[in-house]
Amino acid sequence: MRFIKACFRPSLTSRLWKKPVLQPGILCHSSSVRETYLKSAINRRPIVSMPDVGNVLTNALTVNTRPNTCKYHKHQVDDCQQERDVVSVKPMPDHIVIKVRNGEEIKTSGMWLRDHCRCDLCYSESRNQSLYDPGSISSKPTIVELIHNENEICVEWDDGHRSAYETTWIMNCLLNKRPRYPNKQLWNVEKIKSANISMISYKDYMNETDALAECLRNLYTYGLAFVDDVPVNRETLIEISERISFLRECEHGKDDIFVSTSQTMYKDIAFTNQDLGFHADSAYNAEPPGYLVFHMTERSGEGGHSRYVDGYYVAESIRQHRPDAYGMLSQVLVEQELKDKGVHYVGKYPVFTVIDDEVKILRYQPTDRRFIPHLSLEQTELFYDSLRVFYQKIYSPENEYWLKLQPGRVLLLDNYRLLHGRSKFTGSRVLRNTVLPRDEVDSRIRVLTGLG
Ligand SMILES: [Fe+2]
Numbered sequence: 377m378r379f380i381k382a383c384f385r386p387s388l389t390s391r392l393w394k395k396p397v398l399q400p401g402i403l404c405h406s407s408s409v410r411e412t413y414l415k416s417a418i419n420r421r422p423i424v425s426m427p428d429v430g431n432v433l434t435n436a437l438t439v440n441t442r443p444n445t446c447k448y449h450k451h452q453v454d455d456c457q458q459e460r461d462v463v464s465v466k467p468m469p470d471h472i473v474i475k476v477r478n479g480e481e482i483k484t485s486g487m488w489l490r491d492h493c494r495c496d497l498c499y500s501e502s503r504n505q506s507l508y509d510p511g512s513i514s515s516k517p518t519i520v521e522l523i524h525n526e527n528e529i530c531v532e533w534d535d536g537h538r539s540a541y542e543t544t545w546i547m548n549c550l551l552n553k554r555p556r557y558p559n560k561q562l563w564n565v566e567k568i569k570s571a572n573i574s575m576i577s578y579k580d581y582m583n584e585t586d587a588l589a590e591c592l593r594n595l596y597t598y599g600l601a602f603v604d605d606v607p608v609n610r611e612t613l614i615e616i617s618e619r620i621s622f623l624r625e626c627e628h629g630k631d632d633i634f635v636s637t638s639q640t641m642y643k644d645i646a647f648t649n650q651d652l653g654f655h656a657d658s659a660y661n662a663e664p665p666g667y668l669v670f671h672m673t674e675r676s677g678e679g680g681h682s683r684y685v686d687g688y689y690v691a692e693s694i695r696q697h698r699p700d701a702y703g704m705l706s707q708v709l710v711e712q713e714l715k716d717k718g719v720h721y722v723g724k725y726p727v728f729t730v731i732d733d734e735v736k737i738l739r740y741q742p743t744d745r746r747f748i749p750h751l752s753l754e755q756t757e758l759f760y761d762s763l764r765v766f767y768q769k770i771y772s773p774e775n776e777y778w779l780k781l782q783p784g785r786v787l788l789l790d791n792y793r794l795l796h797g798r799s800k801f802t803g804s805r806v807l808r809n810t811v812l813p814r815d816e817v818d819s820r821i822r823v824l825t826g827l828g
């Protein structure tokens with residue numbers, strides 16, 4: 377988000393505010409100098425006294441470049457600029473009417489605009505926090521004066537407060553121009569094979585921040601990442617996992633161990649040697665495991681290959697071709713349950729948890745479904761048809777990606793995005809996995825790669 381502070385010093389005359397000029401104590405937003413102080417919307421300092429003004433100007437002029445990504449829209453600023461098609465901006469008492477080039481008129485709320493002011497009275501840049509609660513504003517703010525000046529909209533409110541915004545930022549908010557799944561590559565088999573995801577060596581991963589960042593970039597982009605040349609033992613899997621975040625306890629301890637039937641203590645099919653269909657882990661949890669880390673530490677016999685599918689890709693395809701099915705899968709709450717030694721989980725969630733117009737969590741675990749609410753006859757039929765559409769997509773040879781996990785190669789997997797499973801097998805197969813909490817990993821991805 378990029379807001380511009382023009383001349384907010386209360387004692388400045390209205391005339392100066394309208395026609396700012398570059399002189400000591402006054403920031404100008406109508407000349408090329410404007411570019412130099414556009415370091416970001418939230419980077420403006422308050423102009424409260426003349427000495428401060430000097431500092432503001434000095435700071436502003438040391439900024440060399442515009443931010444290269446739009447904070448709120450997660451795409452390049454240049455893309456934002458291409459959306460700029462404002463013809464006129466008309467102030468009304470409590471809202472503004474923006475006329476765009478195609479003749480459309482868009483209304484935006486004065487309260488919304490006021491709430492997104494990023495002057496230093498409203499927002500602390502150093503703390504990265506808002507300084508007031510919008511609910512505390514008792515009445516609708518009224519616009520006293522509004523200036524649409526090329527790329528900016530400057531507003532003076534009835535309480536004397538002044539705000540300035542970039543037109544492109546406002547337009548992108550109004551047009552909701554946020555791309556779906558920004559910087560993620562949704563994939564089918566052909567795409568994931570041609571992506572040639574890099575293998576990060578265990579040594580580099582453990583010692584080099586760049587290698588760890590590359591691994592996390594792969595995880596964010598494709599929903600999976602690999603670490604290679606890993607010593608085959610339990611400790612290294614935990615080491616690899618803890619390099620990213622603390623571990624979330626599994627149902628059976630710090631890590632889960634999936635072994636052949638003869639050794640298993642648990643009822644869950646995952647702990648047998650039977651075919652295991654596509655699923656996301658722990659779909660009954662309010663916060664399912666965010667990321668899974670797998671290491672096949674022992675393998676002999678036939679079968680037991682692992683299958684993966686990009687749930688976001690499948691969901692997006694359904695959204696485009698069967699919006700009715702997409703709607704059902706994102707609205708109907710499926711009751712899911714797990715009852716095993718000492719645990720009893722129950723949760724009601726849709727298959728697609730959609731937030732901000734994109735799927736955030738896939739909850740699909742057919743073995744654990746208990747109850748589908750009875751809807752109208754028509755809706756019930758549509759829901760089962762939607763499940764059928766989903767099933768056909770995930771098991772389609774174009775989307776189902778088979779991998780042979782092997783000792784020495786660790787796989788990191790996004791459990792909110794990818795579904796996984798395996799074919800039945802003979803012989804011995806020991807697969808270990810740990811669980812990483814979602815927020816911690818996402819935070820690490822943001823810090824090390826800037827993604828997300
Ligand atoms: Fe699983």
Ligand SMILES: [Zn+2]
Nearest residue numbers: 493494495498
């Ligand atoms: Zn403000």
